[in-house]
Amino acid sequence: MKLFSRILICSVWLLLIGVGVFAMQKYSMTPALPGIAPQQWPASPSLKMIEGKPALVMFAHPKCPCTRASLSELSRIVSNRQDRVMAIVVFMNYATEQNSWDHTNLWDQAVSIPGVQVVSDEQGELSHRFGAVCSGETYFFDSKGNLAFHGGITSSRGHEGDNSGHDAIVSLIQGYATETPTHPVFGCSLKCLHSHQEETL
């Protein structure tokens, strides 16, 4: 085989790999579009703040694989800080008569995090109040109910590890201000439920 042919074959192979790797990184690094968050803790009969304690709320899709990393990050944030923050994971509930969404792996993972309250968002009421549109979207309200952070807490899609969202929340819990009150969210979309809700409402 001639040299040119050999170079061509190898180049095509490397190019295909390059395309694959680029797509991998592109998918991994492309965040979801977050919803519009309320600046104050939204009043809700099913979810109330504890007075004098900041609140950390994460919305999660019960089967979103990317949210596994978000829950892990949440676990790292809350660990040893349970007494300083009220942590809540709100799972969307898409239950129908034919299909149950209770107690998925992610639900079990969230329940296992010490100091974390897990609630099910029946009919999408909470996500609607908070304006959450994608899984892993997290909110931090200070003890006065003011929104201090809104965004994701993973560095990329489904990728655990330190990131600025994680760092911002830890700073806020410790009583410091943060220069990064937001961070991209990487997770599955919750919007179908919203659409359904909006249509219903």
Add this chain to the structure above:
Amino acid sequence: MTKHTDSGCLYNDTIETRAREIFAEDRQHVYQYTDRMFAGLMIVQWIGAILAALYISPLTWDGASSAIHFHVWLAIFLGGILASFPVYLVWRPIAGIPTRYVMAISQVLFSSLLIHLTGGRIETHFHIFGSLAFLAMYRDWKVLIPATLIVAVDHLLRGIYWPESVYGISGVILLRSFEHAAWVLFEDFFLILSCRNSVKEMMASARQRAELESTKYAAEAADLAKSEFLANMSHEIRTPLNGILGFTDVMIRGIANTENERREYLGHIQTSGRHLLELINNILDISKIEAGQMTIELRSCSPHQVISEVLSIMRVQAQRKNIDLEYIWHSQAPESITTDPTKLRQMLLNLVGNAIKFTDCGSVKIEVQLDITQHEPLLILDVIDSGIGIPLEKRANLFEPFVQADSSVVRKFGGTGLGLAISRRIARALGGDVVIKDTQGSGTTFRITINTGSLDDIFMLPAPSSDALQSQRENSQKEIIQLPQGKVLVVEDGEINRKLIEAVLAESGLEIEIAENGQIGVEKALQNNYDIILMDMQMPVKDGYTAATELRQSGIETPIIAMTAHAMLDDEQKCLAAGCSGYLSKPINISRLLTTVADALYVPHQVDAIDTQAAEAEDNERNDHPLISSLPTHKPVFAKVVVKFVDYLEEQLIMIQEAIDNGDHARLAWVAHDLKGAAGSAGFADFTEPAFRLELMGKNKDLHAAQASLVELTKLSKRIVVPEIEVLA
């Protein structure tokens, strides 16, 4: 001084070349084996990546709706791209694309894919280290380069743009990227060491196998060559045997009617017998050498003398073919060197004999020079002939024992095919070698090199650049030795030998008595007076050594001449130590027998007994023509040497006479030894033998025959032609 030859195995270029071939084959085998293993791993990794994607992130969700997760497609397609090309290369290699490098690139990118699919788990990062170790199985450290580069570049870019993806923390300084790359290099360091060691071991193993192969082939070749040799020898031995038996039968049946016919047939028998003897001697020589039993006796000797002797011996053979025999020094000639003169003579006889044999016209030349540029000085002797030459393709195995260059040559020219093998081994034992020099055109040049030993304090004779000693035609004569009346006891168990000796000596006028073994011989010698006793040394009942010793112990002073078929170098000394006065080797040469008996009976004599080349070689025939130095005496410097020798010779002969008269054995031995060396250096080889006999007589404290040898030396001295004084001026 004695040293033994070493027949060690030579590690030559051929073995090294073969070792490299084996190494290349082994390496290719390792590459292919590892390629196949990696191909399997690629498929397993591909399937593993898909399964991991299906388990970890099978679906992506949009509310309650789902679709196949991107990771699943990524595992299928990117994994497929990574795995397919290297696997294809293993199945259908493409020349010029080294599969192992493609494998290395693919493998480390698979690590990246798997790490990604597992969400960057730290455990998955170990896949990289495992992959590098696996790549080291190729035993080619260069394979690690692309893999390491990909890891380093990946970490560098991530360190700059997305540190959390690798280091788990944000805001990582660049140094962290280098640290990660350094850990990879840390592993590489040991893997590279491992690769290099493996390669060394493979090479060592290849060398061992090449040597084993070489030894095996050599053994097989030797076995084959020996079989062929035996077949040839069988033919070679049968041919002269046929001549001997056939002509003997003719003689017995009385078919030969005239004296001329009888002489002709006897000549055939004699020639056949000598050829047989040469064959057997060569076989014995090569057997001894191969068995590592060749002994080298280093002593001081004149190279010029040795060469002159060889020329003297070979001269008749050259004259028969009407070719010139020349001898030239191209450098100063050392008066003496330290070597084994007997072995040197044997080598030269062999090579000069071959040269004459294969030269039909022109000349055979011995060109000698001293090489003092080496660590140890060497004597270089080129034997140059203008003969038929040796084709290049025939030269390779020419020095191998049991290998004959060309069967047609053997049939035409005869010979055993062992001479060159023997010569080379002798030369190597003497610290040199024998090689064929490349020559343009016809003819062949064999170059002998030997170690001369230290030349400190050795007198150097200047030699002209183009002096040559032309062979001189000599008229060989036959002379019947007239022995005086005498009584000889022949102690010999072999009937044929007894009859031969009896016939020869009786013809010369001696009275013969026979004893069949040593016991009878001793009894007869004690009861009768004999003038000489011829004693076979290997006999039943009582051997010759015991018999001679007993006779000496009984006070018998009769000269005892030992006869033995042993060809060992020290056999003569053994006989003399047993009390014998002289030594004759078997088969008995009639001329030498007569000379020895004449010496023992104090008869001055001159022998030119036989006219064949071998007999001349053995007998050192003499005649009455003037003795001219073999040195180029037309040059003043050599003429001076001869003149000095003549003066010196007169003094030495007087000293020898005094030593004999006074019974001073030690002085006789010393003076004779001195004379022997000096005569050789002066170009008078004829003095060597009688001087040597006198030396032995002195050493053995037996002066019975000393006077005869002295008379012989005196006669020789009177025949010397002294160079003209005017020439010297």
